[in-house]
Amino acid sequence: MRNMVRYTLLMTVALVLTACQMPREQPPAPVEEVKPVQPQPTVPTQPLPTVPSVPSVPSQPGPIEHTDEPAQPAPRERHYDWNGAMQPMVGKMLQASGASGGSVLLVDSINNRTNGSLNTAEGTETLRNALANNGKFTLVSAQQLAMAKQQLGLSAQDSLGSRSKAIGIARNVGAQYVLYSNVSGNVNSPSLQMQLMLVQTGEIVWSGKGAVSQQ
Secondary structure (H helix, E strand, O other), X not given: OHHXXXXXXXXXXXXXXXXXXXXXXXXXXXXXXXXXXXXXXXXXXXXXXXXXXXOOOOOOOOOOOOOOOOOOOOOOOOOEOHHHHHHXXXXXXXXXXXXOOOEEEEEOOOEEEEOOOOOHHHHHHHHHHHHOOOOXXXXXXXXXXXXXXXXXXXXXXXXXXXXXXXXXXXXXXXXXXXXXXXXXXXXXXXXXEEEEEXXXXXXXXXXXXXXXXXX
């Protein structure tokens, strides 16, 4: 009987120890309520501005291409037989004029009134040479004429342009006569006209005309 009680006590102790060593069950975790997801409003996307592409600039210039262009021909310079036209006219002027020996003559630069360009300075120089040592007129020197033109604001190569200006400048240099000349018409075959004028009155005492041919 005593053994039965001891056995029962041992079994009880063993059960108690076994119960203490067993892991306790954890209470179940609370279940979270799942909320329905609200749809977000869609925002329309704006298209990005298009940036124009910038062409890349080369760091060094490329080779320059030379196009073969035809060279422009230089304008042909015209040469005239001034002396052939002036010598006969100068001879007639010296015979016809009633000027006394030693009279001072101003030779104005030849005016160009043709339809083109020509070297009137060459013609003026030829006219002065044709009158050199003529025995009747003393010519106003080129230096005197250049100084008188400078006072009027003209270059030495400019003609006085009008008969009145030629007479006015002749008075300033003390000349009694003015030889006023111009070329007119077609530049390929111009016509030369000369007029000898008396400074005191402006009277034309002689006039002549002749053709100038090209050389």
